[in-house]
Amino acid sequence: MDTLHHVAHSQRMKSRQKRSAIEPSLVTVVDDDESVRESLPDLLREFGFAARAFSSAEEFLASHCVGETRCLILDIAMPGMSGPELQQELKLRRRDIPIVFITGQRDETVRPRALEQGAVECLFKPFSDTALLEALTLALRVD
Amino acid sequence: MTTQSVTPNGAWTDFQGVRCDGTAANTATTDLISILDTVEVPIVVLRRDFMLVWFNKPAADVLRFSPSDIGRASRDISVLAGFPRLEEQCSEVIASGVESRADFRDGDKWFVMRISPYTQGDRQVTGTVLTFTNVTAFRASIDQVVYERECTKAILDTVADPLVVLSADQRIQSGNRAFYTMFLELASLLTQLKEMLAGSHAFQPVEVDHVFPGEGQRRLILDARPLSLPGHSERRVLVTFQDITARKQAETANDLRAIAERKEELRRSEAFLAEAQRLSLTGSFSWRVTTDEIKWSQQLYRIYEFDQGMPVTLELIRTRVHPEDLTLYEKMVEEARNGGHDFEWQYRLLMPDHSIKFLHAVAHATRDQDGQLEYIASIQDVTGRRLSEEARDRARSELAKVAGLMSLGTLAASIAHEINQPLSGIVTNASICQRMLAAAPPNIDGALETARRTIRDANRASEVIARLRALFSRKDTATESVDLNEATREVMALSLSGLQRNQVVVRAELAEDLPSVTGDRVQLQQVILNLLRNASDAMSTVDDRPRELLIRTERDEDDRVRVSVKDMGVGFQPQAADRLFEAFYTTKNDGMGIGLSVSRSIIEAHRGRLWAKANDGPGATFSFSIPCRSAGITGDSHRSVQMPCVTDAA
Numbered sequence: 176m177d178t179l180h181h182v183a184h185s186q187r188m189k190s191r192q193k194r195s196a197i198e199p200s201l202v203t204v205v206d207d208d209e210s211v212r213e214s215l216p217d218l219l220r221e222f223g224f225a226a227r228a229f230s231s232a233e234e235f236l237a238s239h240c241v242g243e244t245r246c247l248i249l250d251i252a253m254p255g256m257s258g259p260e261l262q263q264e265l266k267l268r269r270r271d272i273p274i275v276f277i278t279g280q281r282d283e284t285v286r287p288r289a290l291e292q293g294a295v296e297c298l299f300k301p302f303s304d305t306a307l308l309e310a311l312t313l314a315l316r317v318d
Numbered sequence: 319m320t321t322q323s324v325t326p327n328g329a330w331t332d333f334q335g336v337r338c339d340g341t342a343a344n345t346a347t348t349d350l351i352s353i354l355d356t357v358e359v360p361i362v363v364l365r366r367d368f369m370l371v372w373f374n375k376p377a378a379d380v381l382r383f384s385p386s387d388i389g390r391a392s393r394d395i396s397v398l399a400g401f402p403r404l405e406e407q408c409s410e411v412i413a414s415g416v417e418s419r420a421d422f423r424d425g426d427k428w429f430v431m432r433i434s435p436y437t438q439g440d441r442q443v444t445g446t447v448l449t450f451t452n453v454t455a456f457r458a459s460i461d462q463v464v465y466e467r468e469c470t471k472a473i474l475d476t477v478a479d480p481l482v483v484l485s486a487d488q489r490i491q492s493g494n495r496a497f498y499t500m501f502l503e504l505a506s507l508l509t510q511l512k513e514m515l516a517g518s519h520a521f522q523p524v525e526v527d528h529v530f531p532g533e534g535q536r537r538l539i540l541d542a543r544p545l546s547l548p549g550h551s552e553r554r555v556l557v558t559f560q561d562i563t564a565r566k567q568a569e570t571a572n573d574l575r576a577i578a579e580r581k582e583e584l585r586r587s588e589a590f591l592a593e594a595q596r597l598s599l600t601g602s603f604s605w606r607v608t609t610d611e612i613k614w615s616q617q618l619y620r621i622y623e624f625d626q627g628m629p630v631t632l633e634l635i636r637t638r639v640h641p642e643d644l645t646l647y648e649k650m651v652e653e654a655r656n657g658g659h660d661f662e663w664q665y666r667l668l669m670p671d672h673s674i675k676f677l678h679a680v681a682h683a684t685r686d687q688d689g690q691l692e693y694i695a696s697i698q699d700v701t702g703r704r705l706s707e708e709a710r711d712r713a714r715s716e717l718a719k720v721a722g723l724m725s726l727g728t729l730a731a732s733i734a735h736e737i738n739q740p741l742s743g744i745v746t747n748a749s750i751c752q753r754m755l756a757a758a759p760p761n762i763d764g765a766l767e768t769a770r771r772t773i774r775d776a777n778r779a780s781e782v783i784a785r786l787r788a789l790f791s792r793k794d795t796a797t798e799s800v801d802l803n804e805a806t807r808e809v810m811a812l813s814l815s816g817l818q819r820n821q822v823v824v825r826a827e828l829a830e831d832l833p834s835v836t837g838d839r840v841q842l843q844q845v846i847l848n849l850l851r852n853a854s855d856a857m858s859t860v861d862d863r864p865r866e867l868l869i870r871t872e873r874d875e876d877d878r879v880r881v882s883v884k885d886m887g888v889g890f891q892p893q894a895a896d897r898l899f900e901a902f903y904t905t906k907n908d909g910m911g912i913g914l915s916v917s918r919s920i921i922e923a924h925r926g927r928l929w930a931k932a933n934d935g936p937g938a939t940f941s942f943s944i945p946c947r948s949a950g951i952t953g954d955s956h957r958s959v960q961m962p963c964v965t966d967a968a
Contacts, residue, residue, distance in 0.1 A: 210771070217750050301745040
């Protein structure tokens with residue numbers, strides 16, 4: 176039931192994206208973990224979004240996707256620039272992209288700190304597709 | 319010399335007439351006057367109205383009456399004018415007919431003046447006769463007697479020996495001052511006796527000193543009691559004297575001995591204090607805030623390396639304070655001046671040879687008799703302790719590094735991260751797979767691909783677990799003989815400062831005859847460390863009771879050794895008891911919920927048991943028990959100790 180409901184929901188999203196704009200909204204994933212980079216874009220496309228994945232914050236900043244990204248799914252702990260550092264960097268560049276943090280560290284202090292800094296949501300891995308969809312809905316509504 | 323004109327009646331006329339005309343008609347009268355002139359006593363006659371009518375020759379010679387005074391009122395005669403009450407007294411004598419006497423002074427002469435009624439033939443009192451008896455010599459002799467008596471009394475009073483004059487019936491007639499002093503105011507003694515006899519007061523015993531011939535000075539207690547004797551109306555008093563000289567002397571000797579002992583005691587404790595200060599490197603001082611008067615103990619001079627006896631001022635102390643602590647020092651002085659509270663602080667000294675001393679000061683605020691603020695403080699040189707603490711901390715971190723004694727929290731966090739990554743992939747891929755299969759038409763190829771990825775991620779997670787297993791199964795350190803008392807003491811020593819920071823008081827009850835166990839010392843220490851940290855964390859919010867932690871080792875039944883850690887913390891709900899050891903179950907904000915899970919794995923790998931119990935009072939007790947070395951474990955079974963698989967519980 177749950178799954179069917181979500182499928183129906185994502186179908187509606189997909190058709191709405193197609194109707195409202197020529198291009199579906201781009202959701203970008205930045206995570207150093209390969210399995211996340213591999214699986215998450217597929218799920219996002221299932222939801223009806225366009226999706227890109229980068230293995231580091233630096234790589235993302237160097238790409239052409241920064242301006243097009245409507246929502247950023249961002250890992251907190253990464254080698255090099257961390258998720259929160261990227262958030263600061265984007266603020267400095269006046270790129271107001273809604274951010275959903277994802278993290279494997281179940282540290283309860285992380286979430287309030289992230290929200291305080293303007294993140295839409297902070298999800299602890301492993302998270303369900305439902306939780307992710309709710310966070311994205313929220314992020315794009317804000318947008 | 320005539321007074322005739324002023325003599326109103328015949329009798330006086332006759333009297334005068336005889337004298338004036340000198341006829342032989344009244345020879346008897348003339349003779350009488352001659353006689354009266356020859357007595358040495360001045361005689362003066364006054365009329366009822368106090369007018370002078372006659373005086374004899376001695377009155378003229380001695381008291382300087384002159385013939386012109388005849389007929390004058392007494393108040394107009396100079397010699398009588400000095401006696402103002404004369405008229406009054408004369409009136410009384412005339413009225414009563416009874417003679418009276420008075421002292422009469424004329425220059426340096428003293429007379430007794432006798433005022434007698436003057437009667438004539440018909441017995442009618444018509445005036446007064448004043449006779450003056452010269453008592454000057456007598457009076458002088460009386461003065462002399464009084465003077466002599468006073469002198470004698472003064473002399474007697476200055477004599478230290480009590481002197482007393484008794485009457486024939488042994489009644490005291492008089493006594494000198496020494497007598498009265500020695501027998502404590504006889505007057506009040508007598509008053510007391512009277513009061514006692516009257517039944518109004520009981521007699522208060524009095525102490526008196528008395529020197530007895532041949533006995534020397536004795537101290538006596540004088541007591542008295544009334545006696546009522548049957549059949550006798552006469553009342554008697556029993557007076558007792560108790561000689562307390564010996565007792566007094568003993569008391570005095572005791573007092574002197576006690577004083578001497580106290581002095582000796584004081585001297586000893588002073589010496590003691592000085593020695594204690596020297597040994598404990600603790601000095602003391604007092605500081606009178608209003609006057610800035612500072613007194614230092616010898617040891618404080620040694621600590622500050624000032625010359626003994628050098629006058630100490632706040633400015634002088636300041637010269638030794640480490641530059642980085644000067645602000646603190648000044649703040650403390652300022653606060654102490656205003657505060658009047660006890661305070662405690664640590665600061666450093668920079669000595670002339672550039673060495674640094676760490677001092678710990680504790681000051682107690684007090685008020686002197688005048689209500690002025692004064693601090694009594696002790697200052698301890700904790701340099702040695704500080705240095706050894708620092709050395710210990712260094713050794714501790716090195717030890718932690720060397721022994722790989724990574725805190726379980728950190729370990730757990732990295733384990734969780736390692737596992738959560740593939741888990742995240744598994745969940746996401748499975749979601750996609752589901753969606754692809756549910757779509758119309760189903761995306762079979764996509765579903766197969768995601769299922770493949772799911773399997774791959776699951777294998778990855780399994781690899782993480784295998785790595786963890788390897789981490790806990792370092793075979794080279796797995797089996798050794800471990801003294802759990804020693805292991806516990808080491809863990810306590812390592813975590814003591816952390817526990818103290820959390821204001822936890824640690825009590826240890828380590829069984830003396832504890833058999834050793836077989837196992838991995840570092841892993842068992844990790845378990846103990848974890849239990850201590852949990853106990854400490856459980857008490858971090860406790861403020862209404864002491865944060866007390868009891869760690870106990872004991873011999874358990876079936877040849878097992880038990881270690882338990884009891885806290886006074888928040889405890890846990892009974893229904894949570896089973897979940898406590900599940901991985902990722904946590905009540906802490908910053909915890910991963912993996913420490914107890916790993917701990918249980920470690921203990922189970924040692925063929926032991928780890929469990930939790932809520933205390934009867936507040937808090938919880940976590941215990942583990944493992945078989946001791948002699949419990950039939952062979953060399954082979956050492957190696958067969960199963961190392962934990964953390965994810966089993968997850």
